[in-house]
Amino acid sequence: MSNLPFESEVADSVSKAENKVAVGEDLEFQRKWWRFEHIAWSILLAIVIVDLLGGFGRGWLARAQKSTPDQAMTLHYERIARASTPSVMTFQFTDKAIHNGRITLYVSDSVVKPLGALRIAPQPALSSIGDGGITYVFDAGKGPSTVQIQLQPSFPGAHPFTVHVEGEPPVHGSVFVMP
Amino acid sequence: MRFIRPGCPATSTGEILRVAFFIILRAVFGYLFLVFMVRIVGRRPGKQLTPFEFVLIFYLGGLTLTGLVGTEMSLTNAVTQIITVALCHYILTCLRIRSDTFAKILDGTPLVLLDNGRWRTRTMSNMRLQDDDVMDMAREQGISDLSGIRVAVLETFGQITIIPAGNNKEENTGESGNAG
Numbered sequence: 001m002s003n004l005p006f007e008s009e010v011a012d013s014v015s016k017a018e019n020k021v022a023v024g025e026d027l028e029f030q031r032k033w034w035r036f037e038h039i040a041w042s043i044l045l046a047i048v049i050v051d052l053l054g055g056f057g058r059g060w061l062a063r064a065q066k067s068t069p070d071q072a073m074t075l076h077y078e079r080i081a082r083a084s085t086p087s088v089m090t091f092q093f094t095d096k097a098i099h100n101g102r103i104t105l106y107v108s109d110s111v112v113k114p115l116g117a118l119r120i121a122p123q124p125a126l127s128s129i130g131d132g133g134i135t136y137v138f139d140a141g142k143g144p145s146t147v148q149i150q151l152q153p154s155f156p157g158a159h160p161f162t163v164h165v166e167g168e169p170p171v172h173g174s175v176f177v178m179p
Numbered sequence: 180m181r182f183i184r185p186g187c188p189a190t191s192t193g194e195i196l197r198v199a200f201f202i203i204l205r206a207v208f209g210y211l212f213l214v215f216m217v218r219i220v221g222r223r224p225g226k227q228l229t230p231f232e233f234v235l236i237f238y239l240g241g242l243t244l245t246g247l248v249g250t251e252m253s254l255t256n257a258v259t260q261i262i263t264v265a266l267c268h269y270i271l272t273c274l275r276i277r278s279d280t281f282a283k284i285l286d287g288t289p290l291v292l293l294d295n296g297r298w299r300t301r302t303m304s305n306m307r308l309q310d311d312d313v314m315d316m317a318r319e320q321g322i323s324d325l326s327g328i329r330v331a332v333l334e335t336f337g338q339i340t341i342i343p344a345g346n347n348k349e350e351n352t353g354e355s356g357n358a359g
Contacts, residue, residue, distance in 0.1 A: 021330045021342055026288040027302075029280075033287065034305050040219050084250050155197060179205075 056178050057082040068168040072096035073105075075163060075171055081115075081153050082178045089117075091147040093140070097165045103140045104166035105147065108133040114159040115175055116152040133162070153177040199259075202251060206260035209247045210267045213239060214285075221307060222287070222337035286335040293331035306333060317341045 054061035057080040064079035076090040089111070097103050102125070109132050111117050124136035138147065153159070156179040164170040216239060247260060275282045290302050292313055303309070313331045316339040322328060330342040 021332075023289050023291055023330070023332050025291050025332075026283060027290075029283050030288055030290060030302075033284075037219060037221075044219075155201070179201075 066171050072168050073165040087151045089149040093145045098140045103138045106135045106164040108162040110161045119150045121148050206263035209243045210264045290333045
């Protein structure tokens with residue numbers, strides 16, 4: 001193997017200030033970059049505003065509500081959630097949802113798996129699996145009642161879900177999980 | 180409160196791969212996002228970071244770390260992400276060497292701030308610099324006023340280089356200040 005180092009001619013290609021001092025300035029590129037910077041700062045500001053409004057979860061835009069036609073069940077949830085961040089799905093029931101002193105609530109598997117259901121409160125009297133989800137049975141007295149499921153989604157993306165209370169049509173929804 | 184499941188472990192092969200993919204993706208995104216943010220925030224003159232810039236650097240780093248680590252706090256995760264960031268850095272460095280345009284996007288270009296006795300006012304304002312910043316660097320070289328500066332250049336690494344007004348002769352004769 002040769003001991004000669006690899007060499008090339010020195011080319012005087014660096015632009016000069018005062019035609020003497022080699023600086024390498026490229027003002028044309030820099031002007032484009034400044035324009036890009038101004039646009040980037042505007043976008044960054046817009047991102048902060050959207051975040052404050054809840055466009056990326058945990059805010060006004062993220063809140064969603066769905067009800068059965070006769071208002072037997074109203075579901076409050078966050079349509080935009082964040083990965084590995086707690087979120088709560090709240091079910092409010094009126095007397096119309098109570099049958100034989102019980103409320104029977106079905107939630108699809110997607111609430112448990114991709115949306116990461118951690119806890120349910122209050123504790124159901126009975127729970128069973130099947131039909132692609134879990135059915136909870138709660139003992140219920142007269143008057144409005146509330147059930148909460150604490151979520152902690154693991155994976156980003158859109159996760160559709162279905163909830164169903166006995167005697168009512170199913171309610172479909174979707175949660176978009178931000179990374 | 181009824182406990183449904185203890186956390187969210189990945190169960191199927193697809194999910195395990197997805198978790199691994201997101202760990203890598205978080206590291207790549209975190210690195211590129213920080214490079215972008217630091218580039219956008221701009222160059223500041225000076226050989227050392229000011230306390231003001233210390234806050235920015237450490238705060239950005241700390242906040243990025245939270246998102247990068249997530250719930251995975253294992254050594255394996257840390258090692259994987261460090262390797263990923265190192266690979267990203269290697270790729271960016273290779274691209275910078277191969278492409279002049281990419282090098283300019285990543286580092287910018289040196290900018291003349293003072294030339295031929297005139298300030299480049301637009302450059303100064305766009306780079307958020309004042310004449311005081313130039314004089315700070317000039318004083319370090321023993322230059323007492325602006326007339327002693329021939330050219331002032333904001334380098335890509337943030338330092339302001341001052342070429343004194345009395346350098347004409349040295350350049351024309353090819354002499355160097357360090358030639359002794």
